[in-house]
Amino acid sequence: MAKRNWKHAQPLDxxxxxxxxxxxxxxxxxxxxxxxxxxMGEVNKWTLYKWIEAGxxxxxxxxxxxxxxxxxxxxxxxxxxGNKLVIEIPIGKIADAEDIHSLQEITHEAVGxxxxxxxxxxxxxxxxxxxxxxxxxxxxxxxxxxxxxxPEIPFDD
Numbered sequence: 430m431a432k433r434n435w436k437h438a439q440p441l442d443x444x445x446x447x448x449x450x451x452x453x454x455x456x457x458x459x460x461x462x463x464x465x466x467x468x469m470g471e472v473n474k475w476t477l478y479k480w481i482e483a484g485x486x487x488x489x490x491x492x493x494x495x496x497x498x499x500x501x502x503x504x505x506x507x508x509x510x511g512n513k514l515v516i517e518i519p520i521g522k523i524a525d526a527e528d529i530h531s532l533q534e535i536t537h538e539a540v541g542x543x544x545x546x547x548x549x550x551x552x553x554x555x556x557x558x559x560x561x562x563x564x565x566x567x568x569x570x571x572x573x574x575x576x577x578x579x580p581e582i583p584f585d586d
Contacts, residue, residue: 432456435500437535439509439558444484446506447494451481454498468497509561516568521576532566539563 435453440446454460462481466474469490480486486494486503495501508515542559545551 437558437562438502439561440502440506441554441558442484443503443506443510444481446502447481447484447486449502450495450498450500453500453502458499460497460499465494465497469493514561514564514568516565516572519569519573519576521573521579523577524570524573528570532570535559535566536563 433452433456435457438449438453440449451462451465454465460468462477463474466477469477470493471477491503491507495503505515539559539562542551542556546553546556
């Protein structure tokens with residue numbers, strides 16, 4: 430089975446966002462829901478299972494959950510459900526050929542999804558996910574180009 434490209438994954442609802450976080454934690458960090466509950470400081474692992482089943486979680490535990498999973502699908506879904514666009518803050522680095530190729534691939538996928546959707550060959554959820562990915566990537570490049578004049582210090586390199 431091919432590995433999932435996590436850069437393209439988009440949550441469709443709160444429950445799906447939680448499931449994606451758990452899948453990512455399992456695939457990338459080999460963490461089970463029990464491990465995640467321990468990392469969150471939850472005494473009872475069944476509480477986490479209850480939140481996942483119900484598709485609800487106290488807001489104060491969203492960041493600890495995402496930190497334990499290693500990805501921020503819940504925060505992204507919360508912003509997207511409020512009709513907001515979510516992008517990582519660019520640091521102003523010069524893009525290479527791979528960055529531009531990735532942008533072209535994502536925008537091509539979005540346009541293809543739109544064509545399929547308007548011909549009733551694709552669902553709304555997958556089309557919205559493809560368009561969201563393209564918008565986020567384009568917005569990131571816009572921010573990156575504007576920051577290239579004054580790049581930040583790359584502390585994470």
